[in-house]
Amino acid sequence: MAIPLLQIDAFTQQPYRGNPAAVCLLTEPLPDTQLQAIAAEMNLSETAFLLTDQTAWQLRWFTPACEVDLCGHATLAAAQALQEWGRAQRGQTLRFHTRSGLLQAKLSDRGIELDFPLQPPQGLETSLDLAAGIGAPVVASRTSELGYWLLELASVEQVRTLQPDQAAIAQWPCQAVVVTAAAQAGDDCDFVSRFFAPRFGIPEDPVTGSAHCLLAPYWQAKLGRDRLQARQLSARGGELEVEVVGDRVFLRGYAVTVLRGELQ
Known part of the structure; x- marks a missing residue:
């Protein structure tokens, strides 16, 4: 199975700055051990895995060592990737089911806006x-x-x-x-x-x-x-x-795609 892959620099408008994340588009679920192995192979701070589920996207984040509960830059990268793959367009709000609940990302002329849960100090x-x-x-x-x-x-x-x-x-x-x-x-x-x-x-x-x-x-x-x-x-x-805004934090930033390919 070939898995489409993008490497995207998040929270920057310049290539090779910001935070790089790999984004993989799945057509079927893969075992957690394989997802972890792919993240280790990518060797970036985060690798995001997307899988459609009709009403929203399932989104999971893995470091080279483990799965995490919440990741901003890889969510931003995932929204950018869906736009690159023609699965989303400017002005659209994307919905992601994650370990931190439902997250949203809006594609706009000012970059990408993430709607995340506030973490009270x-x-x-x-x-x-x-x-x-x-x-x-x-x-x-x-x-x-x-x-x-x-x-x-x-x-x-x-x-x-x-x-x-x-x-x-x-x-x-x-x-x-x-x-x-x-x-x-x-x-x-x-x-x-x-x-x-x-x-x-x-x-x-x-x-x-x-x-x-x-x-x-x-x-x-x-x-x-x-x-x-x-x-x-x-x-x-x-x-x-x-x-x-209330119990939410809106994070706004840009992303730049630096690599396109597919995993075998």
């Missing part, structure tokens, strides 16, 4: 030395239902130059670590971040949509605005707009 209680693991003093800390730990630092430069102890944070009782800071005066964004998930086999993710389901309400409360511009300061870099 919760208090984080731990005796761990967070500053030692991250490599910088921590101003504030939060957690979320996804198991992401959000650590605020004092400056953009601290976030940019951070070199965390990957072995140490891989032992922390969390799914991933999101490091963030408010932007500086004159920047064309409102806050910056980086994302580390060594437990998923991802030392650093280039641009992480799911993290912004936590970052958006956190910075909404601190900055007093519902709509914010975000930048992730990985080596590849990426940008997106976030907007908090």
